[in-house]
Amino acid sequence: xxxxxxxxxxxxxxxxxxxxxxxxxxxxxxxxxxxxxxxxxxxxxxxxxxxxxxxxxxxxxxxxxxxxxxxxxxxxxxxxxxxxxxxxxxxxxxxxxxxxxxxxxxxxxxxxxxxxxxxxxxxxxxxxxxxxxxxxxxxxxxxxxxxxxxxxxxxxxxxxxxxxxxxxxxxxxxxxxxxxxxxxxxxxxxxxxxxxxxxxxxxxxxxxxxxxxxxxxxxxxxxxxxxxxxxxxxxxxxxxxxxxxxxxxxxxxxxxxxxxxxxxxx
Numbered sequence: 001x002x003x004x005x006x007x008x009x010x011x012x013x014x015x016x017x018x019x020x021x022x023x024x025x026x027x028x029x030x031x032x033x034x035x036x037x038x039x040x041x042x043x044x045x046x047x048x049x050x051x052x053x054x055x056x057x058x059x060x061x062x063x064x065x066x067x068x069x070x071x072x073x074x075x076x077x078x079x080x081x082x083x084x085x086x087x088x089x090x091x092x093x094x095x096x097x098x099x100x101x102x103x104x105x106x107x108x109x110x111x112x113x114x115x116x117x118x119x120x121x122x123x124x125x126x127x128x129x130x131x132x133x134x135x136x137x138x139x140x141x142x143x144x145x146x147x148x149x150x151x152x153x154x155x156x157x158x159x160x161x162x163x164x165x166x167x168x169x170x171x172x173x174x175x176x177x178x179x180x181x182x183x184x185x186x187x188x189x190x191x192x193x194x195x196x197x198x199x200x201x202x203x204x205x206x207x208x209x210x211x212x213x214x215x216x217x218x219x220x221x222x223x224x225x226x227x228x229x230x231x232x233x234x235x236x237x238x239x240x241x242x243x244x245x246x247x248x249x250x251x252x253x254x255x256x257x258x259x260x261x262x263x264x265x266x
Contacts, residue, residue, distance in 0.1 A: 056228040056265045059183040059218040061129040061139030061171040064102035071099045072230060074263030076114060081255040084247055092116065092243055096263060106130050110143065119149025121242055125167070135175045143167040144192075147242040161196035161245045165189060165211070179228075185216040189238050196245065212238025212254050218261065232261035 054062055056070070064070045076096045097113045106128050114121040127141030148162035168190070173183040189211040195204040218232030236257040 055175070055179060055181060055220075057173075057181055057183075057220040058098045058100065058230055058263060058265060059171065059185060059216070059232065060173045060175075060181045060220055061127075061137045061183065062131070062173070063104070063106055063108040063127075063129045064100055066102045066104055069099065069101050070265075071097070072263040072265045073097050074230065074261070076234075076262075077260040078241070078243055079258050080244060081257060083255055084244060094121075094243065096261070098263065110141065112143075112145075116243065118151055119147065119243065119245070121145055121147040123167070127169075129171075137173040137175070139171045139173075141169055143169065147245075149242075149245055151246050159196070159198045159246060161194075163194040163242065163245075164192040165242070166192055166208075180219070180221045183216075183218045183220070185218070187214045187216070189213060189236070191240065194240075211240055212236065214238070216261070220265070223264075228265040230261060230263035230265060232263075234259040234261060 054065060058070065058072050074096045076094045078092045078094070080092065094114045094116045099111045100108055102108045103126075108127055108129070109124070110127055111124045112122075123143050123145035125141050125143030127139050129137060129139035131137050143166070145165045145167065146162070147165070148160075150160040152158050152160075167187045169185060169187040171183055171185040173181055175181045191205070191209050191211045193206050195202065197203075214234055214236035216232055216234040218230055220228055220230050223229045236259065237254050238257065239252065239254050241255075241257050
């Protein structure tokens with residue numbers, strides 16, 4: 001009899017203890033869950049991100065709306081390596097025009113024209129872009145460029161050249177706020193063809209060879225009246241740069257070509 005009474009009291013104590021733990025958990029659960037929940041930002045907040053919305057950008061890895069165009073005009077300033085111009089560092093500007101058209105939700109065509117009047121570069125390619133999150137985007141593509149130039153001075157100098165280069169590329173972009181987005185782009189530089197001629201002398205190479213690589217960092221943001229700009233820096237490390245073909249360098253090694261990029265997104 002005493003044993004049964006002891007067992008009954010023990011079971012009653014365990015039941016009361018379990019009920020107390022349940023009440024304690026119920027009283028704290030809502031508070032902890034509220035703590036973990038983040039209130040969504042209002043739509044007009046500058047850091048509010050609207051999923052699926054496309055912002056003006058040329059470098060940011062997000063495809064334009066299918067059938068729509070994106071374009072910009074600006075300038076690229078390339079500084080010559082000291083190995084080519086010795087103590088004189090020359091910043092060579094080029095007009096820069098970009099044009100893109102959306103094909104589907106993820107695919108788009110990319111084209112670019114750079115010109116310095118006496119020499120120009122025309123490129124076209126295709127890219128695939130996809131979002132990882134509402135803020136993080138990635139893309140991969142391949143661009144083919146054709147460059148050509150001519151430098152003629154009567155009775156003094158008569159030179160011309162043209163070539164073809166390929167640029168496989170990968171981009172990663174992050175959208176900090178609704179309108180400010182940054183991109184890091186990596187490119188491999190591959191020479192496909194080269195021909196130059198000075199008077200009756202000519203040099204031709206049609207072998208595909210690895211030329212170098214380039215990394216670009218670009219920020220795209222509003223400027224005024226809903227207009228956007230691109231500010232960027234490109235670091236190319238290669239054995240040849242089309243803008244300096246007329247120097248006919250004899251270096252058989254890679255050189256550093258820094259570039260400043262400015263674009264006005266129309």
